[in-house]
Amino acid sequence: NPTSTFFEPPSGQNVAQAAPALQLPPSETFFTGANMADLGMTYLLNDMGLGWGKGYVNWGTVEPEPGEFRWVDPDNIAKAMGDQQVKILMRVHGTPAWARPQDSSYTHPPDDVADFGAFMTALAARYKGQVAAYEIWNEPNLNYEWGNMEPDPALYAEMVKTAYTAVKAVDPEALVITGGLATTGDGSETAYGDLAFLQGMYDAGIAGYFDGIGSHPYTFGRPPAEVDPWGLSLSRVQDQYDVMKANGDDDKVIWITELGWVIESKWDLGEHESISVSQTQQAEYLTEAFTTLENDLPFVQAVFLFNLDFSTVSWYPANEPMRWYAILNPDRTPRPAYTQLRQYLRNP
Structure with a gap:
């Protein structure tokens, strides 16, 4: 029964066997994963043929006071994915209130990047041998992901350099990936152009302090092959790689840490309404x-689906667009994209 896995997690042996977290594939190998919300559904990564899972860790939740750690969330990620022998990409974001200006957003960068470095040291030490890669922040070229301020590529580069140094000192095998850049063309009042932001990172000395550049090349409803003149398409990763090459990093890789299409819904999805596609189109x-x-793109080493299962969790309302990027229905049955992508991944 091809749908049986949706109703009861497997017991005993895993659905499929994957390598332990730190037995990473060769650098030229392409590998795949998914962003997920319900750790109880981790076994579906194996069912699909995905070797990686992406989990989110909020620094402010884990370290609510300086040096006071509450490891519940990252412990749960490490156990759930480790039990399924799925490699872990752990995204770290969110500054504790004690480490940022009063009344600022949790997305505000820390006042002192050394505080962030100390946290990354503690995190990487605790999960050495369990977490294969860390992604530093999320879409740092968007104002609302940068404390509702104008994004600062130089300060962000300093955060990444600090995190990279901290992680490698305690777990040299773990990878450090820059936060996925939002595809923003030439920028706007609420976003820094992704190519300019990437160049700004290089200008601030980011070279040598990352294992991969993170990217979120959403197409805003377009088919993957369509090239948008403003760069709002999958092909944007080529432009990003061109910036890397121009800065002498042609041997480095891009990690697509989010990619997906939002499907049509009876709910008002706001600005996502105009870019929604049918379930059949999402699958295709x-x-x-x-x-x-x-x-076709050898410089892309990894792609992470956005998302597996955000439709199944209770903390997102019905009109939350992230629910409609999911490839599972709210009752955990597969949408067409699950079935079609599973077929491709298991029978390439």
């Missing part, structure tokens, strides 16, 4: 994108 576009990235 995801499969086409994964195929293109694997076969």
Whole structure:
């Protein structure tokens, strides 16, 4: 029964066997994962043929006071994915109130990057041998992901350099990936252009302090092959790689840490309404994108689906767009994208 896994997690042996977290594939190998919300669904990563899972860790939740650690969230990620022998990409974001200006957003960068470095040291030491890669922040070129201020590529580069140094000192095998850049064209009042932001990171000395550049090349409803003149398309990763090459990093790779299409809904999805696609299109576009990235863009090392299961958790309201990027229905049955992408991944 191909749908049986949706109703009861497997017991005993895993659905499929994957390598332990730190037995990483060769640098030229393309590998795949998914952003997920319900750690109880981790076994579906194996069912799909995905070797990686992405979990989110909020620094402010884990270290609410200086040196006071509450490891529940990252412990749960490490156990759930480790039990399924899925490699872990752990995204770290969110500054504790004690480490940022009063009344600022949790997305505000820390007042002292050394505080962030100390946290990354503690995190990487605790999960040495369990977490394969760390992603530093999320879409740092968007104002609302940068404390509702104008993004600062130089300060962000300093955060990454500090995190990279901290992680490598205690776990040299763990990878450090820069936060996925939002595809923003030339920028706007609320966003810094992604290519300019990436160049700003290089100008601030980021070279040598990362293992991969994170990217979120959403197409805003377009098919994967369509090239948007403003860069709002999957092909934007080529432009980002060109910046890397121009700065002498042609041997480095891009990690697509989010990629997905939002499907049509009876709910008002706000600005996502105009870029929604049918469930059939979601399935076709995801499969086409994964195929293109694997076969035609050798500088892309990884792609993480956004998302597996945000539709199934109770903390997102029905009109939350992230629910409609999911490839599972709210009752955990598969949407067409799950079935089609699973077929591709298990039978390439």
